[in-house]
Amino acid sequence: MQCDPKMLNRLRRAEGQxxxxxxxxxxxxxxxxxxxxxxxxxxxxxxxxxLIAVQNLKDQVTQKTASQIMEDPEIQAALKLVMKTR
Structure with a gap:
């Protein structure tokens, strides 16, 4: 996973908090x-x-066709991850 510098900054601020x-x-x-x-x-x-969950989902979806999206277990797992984040 590539980390966006904005994500790292958010985590560093949380660490400081x-x-x-x-x-x-x-x-x-x-x-x-x-x-x-x-x-x-x-x-x-x-x-x-x-942000991480959405990026993961975007990465999974951009690699697939529409029919593959609904059948792909990795995409289904990514969707579940997004749903868990509220």
């Missing part, structure tokens, strides 16, 4: 503030997951 959350927890920050940051991280990761 998680480090920040850990610091907040060490300093006994308010629960609602920690929860807000956790939701932001989850949203960021969900976006990366969706």
């Amino acid at each position: 998680i480090r920040g959350i850990l610091r907040m927890m060490d300093k006994h920050a308010e629960c609602k503030d920690v929860t807000t940051q956790l939701l932001a991280v989850r949203s960021s990761i969900d976006k990366v997951l969706a």
Whole structure:
């Protein structure tokens, strides 16, 4: 899989957010503030997951004809992956 630099940047930002959350927890920050940051991280990761799943599906579909698309187990698996990402 080739990684888009935008995806890597999103993941690096999420990594930084998680480090920040850990610091907040060490300093006994308010629960609602920690929860807000956790939701932001989850949203960021969900976006990366969706981008990866969609790219996977696009890669699978561009290599097939219309009739092959519906019968191909790899494409069906890619579709299921997209559906799991919300």
